[in-house]
Amino acid sequence: MVGMQQVHGNTVTRVYKSDDGKIMENCDALISNDPQVTLSVRVADCLPISVIDKKSRSIGLIHAGWRELDKSIISKTVEIMVKEFSVDPTGFEVLIGPHICQKHYEVKEDVSSKFREWPGTVLKKDDKEFLDLGKIAELQLIAAGVPRKNIKTDKTCTFEDLSLSSFRRDKTSERMVITLSLT
DSSP: OBEEOOOSSOOEEEOOGGGTTOEESSOSEEEEOOTTOEEEEEESSSEEEEEEETTTTEEEEEEEOHHHHHTTHHHHHHHHHHHHHTOOGGGOEEEEOOBOOGGGOEEOHHHHGGGTTSTTOEEEETTEEEEOHHHHHHHHHHHTTOOGGGEEEOOOBTTTOTTSOOHHHHOOOOOEEEEEEOO
């Protein structure tokens, strides 16, 4: 298993079997085409995004909060997977895992303004603004060439589901660990 030292950036790191047991430094996405590799990400409101290309037997695992989405972590991961593994993103199968829902993700205008280009992702209510991270990720995946029909989004809200870790709800250092492998 290989993890990542998540830094709210947009660095994508390729992983090999020789990296087993390591925490890859300063990255927010891991990719691999080694069937003996399991990737892992830790989340507590951010999006865990799994990318699988069965044809090439390659995978990617992305940690995406608003900062990573703003820094194009999704398009960068897709672009690097296409280059490294000679794949076509129209064959990707993507799962966006449990994350904080828009109803509970209030942000200030300085954050919401970064996402106004993505329709339907910012909700204004009673002088407050709420961001839909899942919708932004879906739209960015589509813009990167992944067909909408190949994207599945788990609508479970980490804030509402008390069995899941939520930083916004509990100010906790606890995290869920999401893993991805080809086997």
